[in-house]
Amino acid sequence: MKVIEGGVCAAKGFSANGVHCGIRRNQSKRDLALIYSACPASAAAVYTTNLVKGAPLLVTARHLADGKAQAVVCNSGNANTCNAGGEEVAEEMCRLLGHELGIRAEDVVVASTGVIGQPLDLSPIAHGIPSLVKGLSPQGGKFAAEGIMTTDTALKEIAVEFTLGGKLCRMGGIAKGSGMIHPNMATMLVFITTDAAISATMLEKALRSDIRDTFNMVSVDGDTSTNDMVAVLANGLAGNDEITAETPDFAEFMRALNTVNLFLCRAIAADGEGATKLLECEVAGARDKFVARTVAKSVICSNLLKAAMFGADANWGRVLCAIGYSGADVDVGKIDVAFRSCKGEITVCRNGAGCAFSEETAKDILSQKEISILVDLHDGAETSRAWGCDLTYDYVKINGDYRS
């Protein structure tokens, strides 16, 4: 698996663009993004499990009922959620875009992100669509990635190359996500493109399987958004034999998808609102996968641990506490905990009790930008990882006055 340039435009036949259409006041911030495939693509998506669902998700779910799509349109600045007539607005976005592109409105995936509860004004979008479409280019991936950002501070994109049946395939993805990040079944906004040929059924199977160990293991603040969505478009232009069953090609496709998703997960966690550090909890020795995932996610979600990591404080009692209340069935008397970063690794707890360690070494390890919290349950062979970030003054600042 080779990482390449190009983001969502790395795969054959995909072009993209992002423009400022006027939903946001800041003229220099692109607020409308488009990804387009030269031909209809197999498509699958997963959505938030929040009972309050953004109107665009409902519309997209209807559009993907046939497993086909050709374009993705997404605005930032307004979530088009909890307002009157939101679905009509989302449908109209698809109609206007489809008209301009010469494709069916039903082949458009639509998404929105931003403030909840305010009507989404169609006029800037209608006004922006012609230039959005006109500017489509195989170099436009970064513009699209920028167009979907809200409080994100970093653009998130990746692409990889892989081979299926001797044919070179590519897969790329972009993501936005910084606050209200605690995906459940789906996540944030992630758009993935690939030129691999794969049936819509197998594409959905791949996506649903992968997110359990990728996006569903990310948490910035424990709040599951109303507008989470991961959508994948596979247009088949790589020319490989279409994947229609669980073949070795499907396994290779899954590896590519996992590589893209893992990268975007870590990018989202590292860019958590106000974050100064990427946290990764690696759980080993679990009796089953459920225990491994539950423990990893509980540790990464603990506000107390997140604040301790911000302060580079080796307060491993917070880790034990979070494992204890996770609901997972573990033997607390067997747990080992260590901290690791580029500066080394230090064991701070053995068999559920503290062990002597150098506070200075621990401080040095925890003062880095990427911290791993290593938990060994000594109770089996299953493992899991979860990603999050530290809790900082800036998280409070950003969310104390989000709407202004």
Next chain:
Amino acid sequence: MKVIEGGVCAAKGFSANGVHCGIRRNQSKRDLALIYSACPASAAAVYTTNLVKGAPLLVTARHLADGKAQAVVCNSGNANTCNAGGEEVAEEMCRLLGHELGIRAEDVVVASTGVIGQPLDLSPIAHGIPSLVKGLSPQGGKFAAEGIMTTDTALKEIAVEFTLGGKLCRMGGIAKGSGMIHPNMATMLVFITTDAAISATMLEKALRSDIRDTFNMVSVDGDTSTNDMVAVLANGLAGNDEITAETPDFAEFMRALNTVNLFLCRAIAADGEGATKLLECEVAGARDKFVARTVAKSVICSNLLKAAMFGADANWGRVLCAIGYSGADVDVGKIDVAFRSCKGEITVCRNGAGCAFSEETAKDILSQKEISILVDLHDGAETSRAWGCDLTYDYVKINGDYRS
């Protein structure tokens, strides 16, 4: 139900004290507390559901197996948890105290709060016990309340008067709790005394029933402590006929217990680490109690809502979002949301969508110290309340370097 002075010493036969014995370096902070009943009392307690349980909780559970106790000893500064030999230390605390008081070690309730994972040194406790016992007094309630505080900024005590079968009874309680507050079945450290006569069985029944709507509905940070405990001692000195069944007297006793517990809940939430505001979520119109409680707790636990309340930002989308991911079965299209404080009440969402409101009025309402978030599900008659606090810079500061 009349609120009176005296805290845990308000009930007949109870005395208390708190001293600085040297667990904490700060000489002016009392770190060892004692509550004593002149005669053996019916006793009941509930404990954390965290799988990692503090050693004192295990010892206390053994001591209360017979439903009797005569004293409560509690230290702050060290949680006596996740260390080697913690139970032996807790047993020895009871033995030393029992010896000094002339009572059985098995009639002592023991608790500890502070840092997890460090051995608890017995010597300052052994050294402090004689003066702790010598200073016992009916005026010592405040000293005991101070002795159990950690990051608490306010002393939490209350007492009430009520009548059972014509006999005047009193009940008082003290509490500590500021961070790592997300009780589940039990909570924080709360010690309640009463001179009412009630069997241990009915006392436990009253306690278990009441905490579901009081302590289990409080959350400061979503972290369930390893050392949560609520213990009640009822010594019967009021002279009422002992409560041994669900009589009208039991109902009156429950009302007294609920009054004491509600007061302490609100005091703990308002004194949440770094908090500037007490938040209360009142849910009405729920189809059942489970839905009402789930929704109220989910709203009060949302980091995004807590940060918005810190900023006095009427971002009601955060409320809808938290209801949506709560797991409760609700019809989001029926939900109304309003904010209330001493400055008035303002409706911000009707039928799941935003309604026009004055941002200035909302800001004024949300700038007060006590904020109610009112949710009407319009789906039944059940109600619930939950308590929490805002998420502030100081929460991060306190927990970024807790151990120093």
